[in-house]
Amino acid sequence: MAVGGGHGGPAAPAAFDVPSGAPAGAAPEPGDPRLARLSLNQKTVDNWSLPEAVQGCLRAGIGAIGLWREPAAETGIARSARLVREAGLRVSSYCRGGFLTGYDRTAALEENRRAIDEAAELGAPCLVMVVGGLPEGDRDLVGARARMAEAVAELAPYAAERGVCLALEALHPMFCADRAVLSTLGQALDIAELFPVGQVGVVVDTYHVWWDPRVYQEIARAGERIASFQVCDWVLPLPADPLLGRGMVGDGHADIPALHRAVDAAGYTGDIEVEIFNADVWAADPDAVLATVTRRHVHHLA
């Protein structure tokens, strides 16, 4: 659809939501105070390098960024840290550590110590931990969970010495076998509470926890353990690769505003990080993605 200007004035640029394609209003301007807590997780603009994502945030008026290891490594950790700092962006999280359920404990711990070092260098307050699934052919879920908890105990002091909080992320139970044996916020808190506040916390990710009958109780219980609040929506049908099924806030079934109110009521005042794994979002113009992200944030979360 062509959005034409009439006589006598410049046409407003046509704006369309990503990935729905629905016509949309103008995005909020940089400096809009309603954007104050919005953070862009790099994974939402997966085709951008770290420098591109930093510049995109500046253009869209987004003041914080959640970084990922792979693009940070590509740009170089020191250079990434400098770029983010010079742009005046906060780092809301660093993704990711974890994968602690295998039998090669030494290698996993080593890799996680490297991720912690990088998080510290980048100024990330927390390292998001995706703890890992069942080892190939192994059905001992109780055992895998125990190994994971032991590994967290091993890493927590190392992280604390470097000012990095380990943020345990419960993943949706459909990822239990292959991604994360940590399946509920309550389970994450049972582990986090064994450590001092600030040393081990939890991620509240709306995609992963929205369905949980105990989610509001557990968010209240989490309180100052909430190290990261990530948002995206539950949309159906699930795609062929269920890792890529996350929707733009407002496009799906999760009551994200209610979860946001609960997180704030629990005392969380930090960044609200938009993290969307979605092939259609990745195929779109990243600036249009950011425009949708800021519109949705203002509409649903500000």
Next chain:
Amino acid sequence: MAVGGGHGGPAAPAAFDVPSGAPAGAAPEPGDPRLARLSLNQKTVDNWSLPEAVQGCLRAGIGAIGLWREPAAETGIARSARLVREAGLRVSSYCRGGFLTGYDRTAALEENRRAIDEAAELGAPCLVMVVGGLPEGDRDLVGARARMAEAVAELAPYAAERGVCLALEALHPMFCADRAVLSTLGQALDIAELFPVGQVGVVVDTYHVWWDPRVYQEIARAGERIASFQVCDWVLPLPADPLLGRGMVGDGHADIPALHRAVDAAGYTGDIEVEIFNADVWAADPDAVLATVTRRHVHHLA
């Protein structure tokens, strides 16, 4: 691969597991005491009519059957009841009631009363309740759950008068939006415990609950509330239609023997019902499916 007989004796028939296609040993013979608790949920042999499923059970030495409304209606409820009774099969469950989360409460209750009447006529001890998802465009999960619980309260006395237990089935959280807002065994028990034992119980279905960090506690808590124990395995990748992703016992990641031990330790002595929604299983020869079902039962559950 041809499995040939040598000289001097008849060849053993080639046996292959469904759907893996792996060569398999002979199925246990009808009358094998290890099959005593095995039940066939009709959905596992979706292409068979009810009379065919009854005959298939007799050939395979399976002494119980879980019936579904659609094939029972096709055969006729009275005739279905007679066929099952004359074959000497137990009815382990009747699937399914539910879908109680919509705003047309009257129609939903009416449909469920019909299902309860049918369950009674068929001699089913319980009606499996798949409670329904979020209404179209509705994100109020708390409200949908409340409507569901109220409807259960409405139906429970009606069912009790007819000797039918309402068996609340928690579905895997990936079905929360579109199938069942009842997502954990604990949540199901919170509702069931409001009613007398025998009036409202729960289904323990390994596919739906295996991932739950609280599953062993909740099974122990369930005790005599366990109205039905259904088994199938969590296999990956999820298919395009995630409703059809269930695997044959032993093919996936769920620790089904451990869940079985827990259910028995909780006091359950009833049928172990194999319910597999899987396009590859449905495309196979149903007798070969039953042979695999009996082999797997003996190997993993007897």
